[in-house]
Amino acid sequence: MDESRHLTAIQTAIKWFFVCGILAVIGGAVFCVFQSVSPKTEIVYLNKTMLRAEIADNEDSRRKGLADRLGIEDNYAMLFVFDSVDRHQMWMKDMKFSVDIIWINEKKRIVHVQHNVKPDAEPYEKYKPPVPAKYVLEVKAGIAKRASATVGSVVKFDLEDNK
CATH class of the missing domain: 1.20.5 (Single alpha-helices involved in coiled-coils or other helix-helix interfaces)
Structure with missing residues (x-):
């Protein structure tokens, strides 16, 4: 037993x-x-405006970007991180809402701002800065103006510089 x-x-x-x-x-x-x-996110300060930025740091995430989303909140952004400094082109393929596109150099200073970029149909218009940049920040349309984001403004974030 x-x-x-x-x-x-x-x-x-x-x-x-x-x-x-x-x-x-x-x-x-x-x-x-x-x-x-x-998604990986990072806090980004656009002057005094604090944003939670989704990081797009590889080819697939950069190609997808904010496409197919219905919109984003005022305090949300996407930070595109490129491997090199160049005149990186952006487009609005499969976008459903307008954005401000902000190009940022390796010293984290704004080098160009494209305001209120609307979704478009094929052939897609490509937007690029007049000078090279390392990062591109996309925010909801109107946020760049509200945050007083202008050429020369410093953008603060803590990504490793070797990305």
């Missing part, structure tokens, strides 16, 4: 160990999926 209870206890422990292992694997998978889906 004691031996059968002992065997039953061992079998129960093995079952619980197996169930906990499966739950741990599922939890790890969910965590990995969440990490890959959850």
Whole structure:
């Protein structure tokens, strides 16, 4: 009798160990999926205006940008981080709302602002600055003016400079 209870206890422990292992694997998978889906963000100061900026720092995220979204909040932005300084072109492919596009050089100073850029149809117009930039910040239309973002203004954020 004691031996059968002992065997039953061992079998129960093995079952619980197996169930906990499966739950741990599922939890790890969910965590990995969440990490890959959850965008990287950074706090960006456009003069005194604080924005939560989603980071687009690879080819796929830069190509997608803010496309297919219905809109963004006033305090939200997308910060495009490029590997090199260049006259990076932006377009409004699959956009559903207007934005201000702000080009920023490697010293984090604004070099060009394009206000109230509206969504357009093919052929898509391309927007580029007159001088090279390292970053591009897209904000809801009107925010650049409201934040007094002008050429020469400093934009503050803490990204590593080697991105």
